[in-house]
Amino acid sequence: MVVIAGPTASGKTALAVQVAKYFRTEVISADSRQFYREIPLGTAAPTSEEMQGIPHHFVGNLSIHDEYNVSRYEEDVLALLQRKFQKNRVMVMVGGSGLYLDAVCKGIDQLPDPDPDLRKQLDKKYNAEGIQGLRSWLLELDPDYYQEVDINNRMRLMRGIEVCIQTGMPYSQQRLKTTKSRPFRILKIGLELPREILIERIHQRADRMLDSGWLDEARSVFPHRHLNALNTVGYKELFAFLSGDWTLELAVEKIKTNTRRYAKRQMTWLRRDREVHWIDGRDGEGASRSVIELVDAFKQDLAKY
RNA sequence: GGUACCAUAGCUCAGUAGGUAGAGCAAUGGACUGAAAAUCCAUGUGUCCCUGGUUCGAUCCCGGGUGGUACCA
Numbered sequence: 001m002v003v004i005a006g007p008t009a010s011g012k013t014a015l016a017v018q019v020a021k022y023f024r025t026e027v028i029s030a031d032s033r034q035f036y037r038e039i040p041l042g043t044a045a046p047t048s049e050e051m052q053g054i055p056h057h058f059v060g061n062l063s064i065h066d067e068y069n070v071s072r073y074e075e076d077v078l079a080l081l082q083r084k085f086q087k088n089r090v091m092v093m094v095g096g097s098g099l100y101l102d103a104v105c106k107g108i109d110q111l112p113d114p115d116p117d118l119r120k121q122l123d124k125k126y127n128a129e130g131i132q133g134l135r136s137w138l139l140e141l142d143p144d145y146y147q148e149v150d151i152n153n154r155m156r157l158m159r160g161i162e163v164c165i166q167t168g169m170p171y172s173q174q175r176l177k178t179t180k181s182r183p184f185r186i187l188k189i190g191l192e193l194p195r196e197i198l199i200e201r202i203h204q205r206a207d208r209m210l211d212s213g214w215l216d217e218a219r220s221v222f223p224h225r226h227l228n229a230l231n232t233v234g235y236k237e238l239f240a241f242l243s244g245d246w247t248l249e250l251a252v253e254k255i256k257t258n259t260r261r262y263a264k265r266q267m268t269w270l271r272r273d274r275e276v277h278w279i280d281g282r283d284g285e286g287a288s289r290s291v292i293e294l295v296d297a298f299k300q301d302l303a304k305y
Numbered sequence: 306g307g308u309a310c311c312a313u314a315g316c317u318c319a320g321u322a323g324g325u326a327g328a329g330c331a332a333u334g335g336a337c338u339g340a341a342a343a344u345c346c347a348u349g350u351g352u353c354c355c356u357g358g359u360u361c362g363a364u365c366c367c368g369g370g371u372g373g374u375a376c377c378a
Contacts, residue, residue, distance in 0.1 A: 033342055069339035099341050108338050153345040233342045262342050
């Protein structure tokens, strides 16, 4: 499996199609927002024209009303890969959601999915007693995890508490971070661009997306703005405009800023992964040639064993 | 042309009884196992507009200049 990762607006979509074309195979998206069919414009999901006839999986396959999470994604992708590897030697996975990429490449521990009723209780606790309420709750249930969590991060605190309650065992004993073995070999590619160029591309793409009707798309999902799928860069800002809190100009400026920050977080995540082979994303043709070379070298390497 | 006010970090601004300065945002670095495009942590040297003067010492007080804003002609 060839994994193509990189920050938003770095040209992953086009590169993945080029590579999939060359190997006559299909593309799996690892983008936690392109799943949702109601929001293709604002998530820069590939259009059918951009796909150039290459089958894409996990793009527009869900509704914003669906419940979904990384472990289900891991399962779904593995099931699909098992089928696809029967006839394809190579598969391409492309996306910018680091956690989702890792779930497929390295696996994720066996832990329960969140229970909606419990989440409600946790929210109630947080609203009534603030972060301190969550802290003391977690300290009681799992003192070991309490020592290592981000003590200010309410989501981590909540998840820790949730797992302890649902399983009756400390979270810290179940979050093992073991790496699972996969029945296929993985080659990871990272697309990199000089900072100024990436920033320029982010800005231009935001303007292009707005020109192509993004605001109308945001308006159409506005009534559901509290759904998690819409807690997303771009939509949050457009919703602030649609609510009358911000001018459109301000919203656009914030979209650009927040997209830049998102790209930075993606890079932080990816840089940590020593298995990534970095390639220059400035020239699309060159990038796809580099990927193909890397894949061929990888195959030859495999043949030795 | 006159009068008043303003000029401090990339931006918006605070401040110093005269002892060379700090917030928010941005930016940068980082964390990350079922909300992940989420969530969270860390990091503040900048000719305090220029130039004379007073002073042991001026970003701060005084004079002049330059630029900006408002009002009056």
